[in-house]
Amino acid sequence: MGVSASAYGAGTAELRGVSVDHDASIIELMKAMGLSPEVVERVARLWGKSAARNGGQTHLLLGHLLDTAAVAGVMWDRYLSAAFRGRLDEVGGGRGRLWFMWVCGIHDCGKACPAFQAMDAAEAAPVLASGLVLGRLPAGRGKRWRHDVAGAVVLRSRLVAEWGGEEAAGWVWPLVAGHHGAFPSVGALDPPRGAQGRGAAWEGVQRAVVDVFTRAVGFEDLADARPAAALRKAEQLVLSGLIVMADWIASDSSQFPGLSDAGLISFGEARRRAEAAWERLRLRGGWRDLALPEGPLAPLTGRLGVRPRASQRELVERAWSMPVPGLLVAEAPMGEGKTKAALAAAEVLAARFGFDGVFVAMPTQATSDPMYEQVLEWVRTFGPEFESQVALLHGRRRFNAWWRAIWEGKSRPDGGGCGCGGDGALDVVGDDFGAIDEDADYGMVSALSSGDGVAGVGGEGPAHWFLGDKRGLLTAFAVGTVDHLLHAATRTRHVMLRFAGLAGKVVVVDEVHAADVYMRQFLVEALRWLGQAGVPVVLLSATLPPVQRQRFVDAYLSGVLGAADVHEAVPEPAGYPCVTVAYGVNGRAVAETSREVVRSWRESASVELAWLSDTDVAGARVAAVVRGAVADGGVALVVVNQVDRAQAIYRDLRDGGFGGVLHLLHARLCAADRAARTAECLRLMGPQAGGDRPERMVVIATQLAEQSFDVDADVLISDLAPTDLLLQRIGRLHRHSGTRRPVAHQVPRVVVTGVAPGREGVPRFLRASERIYGEWSLLRAAALVSEAAGALTGAGVGERAGSGWSIPADVPGLVARAYGGAEVCPVGWGEAGAWEQWQAKEREREKDAEGYLLCRRREWASPTLEGLHYAGSRAASEEELDAVVRDGDPSVEVVVVRRVPGGYRAVDGTWLGVHGEVDDDEVTDRLMGGALRLPSRLTDAALAELSPLPGWAGMPWLRHRPALVLEEDGTRLLGAARVSYDGDLGLVVEREAG
CATH class of the missing domain: 3.40.50 (Rossmann fold)
Incomplete structure (x- = not known):
């Protein structure tokens, strides 16, 4: 039997009658295990961290293995969730803590091979002096034998033999093979000639490393470490991540200085090092065995201070009822x-x-x-x-x-x-x-x-x-x-x-x-x-x-x-x-x-819908309707599907002398401007606005206002969008109870635009809308709006000719119809053809995503992680990784700066220096306030023409960020477009003539 979890803190552990002193050095332990002097000498010379990469101090291999195991022990005590500790206890036969330390520490056993030991000539010298032969190794980076895979080779055959077959060994060896981020297939466990080490000397050293580490941690031998059960594949992935975490902590030379004398290495010393490093790094877990709330609704009433609504009670009660x-x-x-x-x-x-x-x-x-x-x-x-x-x-x-x-x-x-x-x-x-x-x-x-x-x-x-x-x-x-x-x-x-x-x-x-x-x-x-x-x-x-x-x-x-x-x-x-x-x-x-009706916190209200025929990017008709809507006061929210259209409507209102508060919010605003405007809109239109709510206000926004934007508008003017997204926009309308509204806006009203009647009454959409959402979902949304607003005509704002929508009562039915199988469009709209095109595109996008999914469909039932990274993404930056999970056109984030005589200034005018130098945090903040994402049509030009300023080379937040340098006239050419940054409009993009 192995030691109990509590024995880790004791100085000595009893193992089937054999006493193991955790404070005894690994030299003493190896001698007590009866290893030959030659093996003791060789194992004691194996290096794990070279002085060149470890703060100038060599760290021996067994020292790093024990450090990692000790970190794992602290992680068990202070970091792992009770749920996962319970699963590891099941797997470890009641010795989950000990087994977790073992599997984390054994990860680098593959460094006991010629391919790794020869990687640093200075470190290899003592290894050679002990009598081990490194031999001739394959040349070329691509032929190097990685120590993570080497570790799987060292362990796999032994685990199969000593754990009684492939069942237990088959899911454990990939944890070792994958600890540098990718799980190889079993076919990869084929070392180049001489890389793994052949002959009795290397085989004896590799066996000894595993046995000495296993004994030092607390198991009697490798057979004693056999798991009593297997983790499921997803749980194996969790365990693999925790192994990496323990390894990364233990690999920090500032916390774990090298030990080149094996006589100084012991598990007791590793434990003390791990405890101290954990404290210095302030690492910690979360709740750590959180107590049950005092009452079923206490998390709502006590902690969050809310008077529970029926829907909130339903969710919390369901959480209580799940077995x-x-x-x-x-x-x-x-x-x-x-x-x-x-x-x-x-x-x-x-x-x-x-x-x-x-x-x-x-x-x-x-x-x-x-x-x-x-x-x-x-x-x-x-x-x-x-x-x-x-x-x-x-x-x-x-x-x-x-x-x-x-x-x-x-x-x-x-x-x-x-x-x-x-x-x-x-x-x-x-x-x-x-x-x-x-x-x-x-x-x-x-x-x-x-x-x-x-x-x-x-x-x-x-x-x-x-x-x-x-x-x-x-x-x-x-x-x-x-x-x-x-x-x-x-x-x-x-x-x-x-x-x-x-x-x-x-x-x-x-x-x-x-x-x-x-x-x-x-x-x-x-x-x-x-x-x-x-x-x-x-x-x-x-x-x-x-x-x-x-x-x-x-x-x-x-x-x-x-x-x-x-x-x-x-x-x-x-x-x-x-x-x-x-x-x-x-x-x-x-x-x-939910088997019974759960009432919403507010009664459903009838929302009037009306059409405004307009597909002009300039949006002059929209601006005119907005003026009329708030002529006698009120707060209007305008949500359009295109930045150029939002800018045009804003410019029309601003230049036309709009007499009220006017805001523009879209994705081409610099970070600082966008944050400031969002905060101001929330202050004036949010749930705490109170007396700050203006008498007359218009916010023109893009899809940024579609969700998680807690504002309350009196009237909504929106470009047509798919039904669920249009309903999200309507969710900003008459949102807060108790808001005082002008008489003209007592009934919530929506004007739907961005669409116009085409031939034989078939709707035509903004090109930007169709590009983003596709024709099929827009056709169905138009059909559902027509039921509430009457037929779309080319006239001005139509009078309500339908029954309107009852919000929120109609929401689930509208969404279900919008995405259901039954046709909803009038005959002649070509719904079937649009559906086929939409389906074809959806299938294509699904297929594109499949190439990056974590597991192939046919391999989901595989019980282990072996071969998981058969063809993984090699994304090398955050933007590239984002591109893996988002298939939109790629875009580039830049920092806007202005060229001035003698140097550069941030977009807000802050002086930067001759080469764009940034000398303190405040200036960095001001500069980074000019960050924005370019429209995707400028991506190729940005990648070809833009780069960080020379003065940013040593700045972590800036050294990889391209600068969009505006010349002294405030503009610049980027590809075939002229761009500028306007304090009101944000980034303005104009196509050059010719």
């Missing part, structure tokens, strides 16, 4: 309070099933920021110490004042002083890519050289280690774009690290309908893996088509049951709002939904 972790799909109208209900449900699920934190996925960066602040406020209620464990995951987080306060020690937005007490010198790379130092030997960028790890190390405050490459999801609580969830379902390097970050949490995905067909492939894949890993998931939407709800349920249950084609029909909900629950119990799939 095992599962999937919750909450559908409720816009403004219903779904997010707070989801956080309350997450607390219930975490407390009941042993999860340690939460990840909230949002559709965009813009929607992530307010959610981050909401989650911060929520997490503080569990204790002030949790505030520093909330990560914001997106490329512009530097501009979030709360993130800066907590993670960089800047002034807090509430005036409460600095955040974490750090020194503000945090140096972070933003590309989220790389590998650990030894990977540089194989031509990969190092992740541990990012310089992000040590600002303000020690004491209280956030763990900056989590800001490094691929580590963001490993924080206990995180809010970020949905891309981070989707990345965890891609066949990319180190996907296991991302997935491990999800597995200890409750995962909440807001606005889940926002994923298009391409992104939905990755969402479905993620749900399948999360289901198999037993991770609770909460999906939120106001406008979810029933076919998508069913697909999400089937995907999660496919993971739970470990089968590729599970279909468990979801019953028709009794009403709207509703909650669907899916889980597996005793090998049986369960899918349930």
